[in-house]
Amino acid sequence: MGDNRLMIKVTVNDRLYELQVDPELRLVDLLRDELGLTGTKEGCGKGECGACTIIMNGKTVNSCMVLAFQADGSEILTIEGMGDGEELHPIQEAFIRQGAVQCGYCTPGMVLSAKAILDKNPNPSEEEIRKGISGNLCRCTGYQKIVDAIKDAAEVMGGGGDER
Amino acid sequence: MGIIGFTSRRLNEALQYLHQYGDETTIIAGGTDVLVKYHERLDELHRVLNIWQLEELKSIRIINDQIEVGSLVTHTQLEDSTIIQQNAPLLAEAAGSVGSPQIRNRGTIGGNVANASPAGDTLTPLLALDASVKFVSLDRGEKVVSLEEFLVGPGRHIMKKDELITALIFPIPKDNTVGAFVKLGYRKALAISTVNAAIMLGLQGNLIEDCRIALGAVAPTTKRAKLVEELLQGQDVTKSNTFEILGQLEKDIAPISDIRGSQQYRTDIARELVTQGLQKIVNKEVGRSGR
Numbered sequence: 001m002g003d004n005r006l007m008i009k010v011t012v013n014d015r016l017y018e019l020q021v022d023p024e025l026r027l028v029d030l031l032r033d034e035l036g037l038t039g040t041k042e043g044c045g046k047g048e049c050g051a052c053t054i055i056m057n058g059k060t061v062n063s064c065m066v067l068a069f070q071a072d073g074s075e076i077l078t079i080e081g082m083g084d085g086e087e088l089h090p091i092q093e094a095f096i097r098q099g100a101v102q103c104g105y106c107t108p109g110m111v112l113s114a115k116a117i118l119d120k121n122p123n124p125s126e127e128e129i130r131k132g133i134s135g136n137l138c139r140c141t142g143y144q145k146i147v148d149a150i151k152d153a154a155e156v157m158g159g160g161g162d163e164r
Numbered sequence: 165m166g167i168i169g170f171t172s173r174r175l176n177e178a179l180q181y182l183h184q185y186g187d188e189t190t191i192i193a194g195g196t197d198v199l200v201k202y203h204e205r206l207d208e209l210h211r212v213l214n215i216w217q218l219e220e221l222k223s224i225r226i227i228n229d230q231i232e233v234g235s236l237v238t239h240t241q242l243e244d245s246t247i248i249q250q251n252a253p254l255l256a257e258a259a260g261s262v263g264s265p266q267i268r269n270r271g272t273i274g275g276n277v278a279n280a281s282p283a284g285d286t287l288t289p290l291l292a293l294d295a296s297v298k299f300v301s302l303d304r305g306e307k308v309v310s311l312e313e314f315l316v317g318p319g320r321h322i323m324k325k326d327e328l329i330t331a332l333i334f335p336i337p338k339d340n341t342v343g344a345f346v347k348l349g350y351r352k353a354l355a356i357s358t359v360n361a362a363i364m365l366g367l368q369g370n371l372i373e374d375c376r377i378a379l380g381a382v383a384p385t386t387k388r389a390k391l392v393e394e395l396l397q398g399q400d401v402t403k404s405n406t407f408e409i410l411g412q413l414e415k416d417i418a419p420i421s422d423i424r425g426s427q428q429y430r431t432d433i434a435r436e437l438v439t440q441g442l443q444k445i446v447n448k449e450v451g452r453s454g455r
């Protein structure tokens with residue numbers, strides 16, 4: 001297989017990687033298996049559950065729906081890049097505060113979709129929030145607590161500081 | 165052996181690659197169809213040509229009296245584009261109804277067209293807008309073919325393996341036209357629609373001067389309802405007998421029964437959707453100035 005590998009450059013959570021990847025490797029596998037960033041989850045592998053959501057060049061994408069070599073030149077944010085290593089991101093704190101995390105499997109993807117919603121509109125309506133997380137399935141919470149958490153985060157983040 | 169991947173950075177490079185290896189190559193744009201189709205069997209792909217980095221195919225432009233949408237324009241871009249919102253709101257609405265935010269951020273209009281699913285959501289508005297497909301190969305150059313002729317069956321189109329779609333083109337709708345898109349899926353997000361419909365009406369007052377109606381997922385390809393289109397000409401959109409004409413829709417379509425809905429159900433739903441679309445137009449809920 002080695003011969004068919006492709007050279008790519010990707011920036012993941014502000015760190016530049018130069019890597020050789022097999023053409024059939026998906027971005028989710030690259031993140032989890034080769035870079036050890038296992039916060040990104042795989043559920044369905046078919047674009048339906050959103051567990052593998054990451055932010056790529058400012059947009060949420062399902063990392064199971066992208067070949068790793070297609071990500072060449074892109075800038076990627078995963079859940080590991082949300083906090084600063086010591087403190088959680090305000091969105092993550094709001095999820096905990098509102099009890100929006102149960103089994104936690106959907107949470108990394110949810111948090112990144114939440115970030116995309118708030119990046120687009122720091123003060124989103126309930127409808128915008130629901131549309132924004134419509135690609136993320138949660139089997140535990142029934143969504144209301146997640147919606148509440150995103151509203152909570154919007155308030156906290158809109159309050160003054162502008163970390164986003 | 166394993167599969168062979170290649171990223172093209174210029175259109176010409178992609179065409180050269182297809183010229184040489186087209187027969188054994190799968191083009192990948194956003195990958196939202198390809199990676200589902202090859203789920204857990206990616207190793208069966210032979211060559212993969214990644215076109216996602218072809219920046220030259222990512223813009224929406226007005227050229228003379230036409231709108232040209234690059235094949236790599238995503239559903240998100242279509243939904244957010246002022247050119248599309250102002251001139252073809254039905255297409256913006258259809259794009260906004262695709263899958264989920266994540267799917268709309270990757271899925272492209274070119275992929276939707278090349279995939280040629282009878283349920284493809286941008287296909288009905290494109291048919292109603294009288295769109296054409298622009299595709300190109302290295303040795304035969306550029307071709308522009310109406311979308312209607314382009315689609316020949318479920319998942320099938322007239323393109324050869326060395327050709328690549330570069331754009332979708334449609335005439336800027338005239339000032340007296342209004343359009344509507346209506347979709348019925350079985351779950352709001354992420355449902356591949358069971359049936360969808362798009363309508364463009366040219367109105368002289370309340371009279372239908374001309375119209376195009378396109379139906380999705382009721383036939384092997386997305387399809388115009390030509391018989392009904394003809395019958396509707398000259399009718400008053402506000403009168404109830406205009407809506408009775410829609411009873412003829414079943415003659416226009418050949419519904420297939422599958423897991424997502426029986427034949428009778430699809431016929432009924434097609435009628436219901438077109439009725440809703442016309443109603444939307446009558447109520448001026450949609451249209452060039454009405455949004």
Ligand SMILES: Cc1cc2nc3c(=O)[nH]c(=O)nc-3n(C[C@H](O)[C@H](O)[C@H](O)COP(=O)(O)OP(=O)(O)OC[C@H]3O[C@@H](n4cnc5c(N)ncnc54)[C@H](O)[C@@H]3O)c2cc1C
Pocket residue numbers: 046047048190191192193194195196197198199200215235236261262263264267270271272273274275276277278279283284285286327328329330354355356357
């Ligand atoms: C969870 C989920 C939900 C979805 N929901 C919807 C929905 O609601 N409505 C809907 O219509 N679709 C839906 N889809 C299908 C898909 O997202 C769309 O069809 C999308 O537009 C495909 O674009 P792409 O760029 O991802 O295509 P790709 O997967 O990259 O390509 C699709 C096909 O087109 C070919 N191709 C791509 N670009 C070109 C080109 N420029 N020239 C020639 N050939 C080309 C490829 O070789 C392939 O055969 C869904 C998919 C998923 C996974």
Ligand code: FES
Pocket residue numbers: 041042043044045046047048049050051052053062063064065
């Ligand atoms: S694992 Fe990617 S969407 Fe489900």
Ligand code: FES
Pocket residue numbers: 100101102103104105106107137138139140141
């Ligand atoms: S918390 Fe369990 S799936 Fe969402």
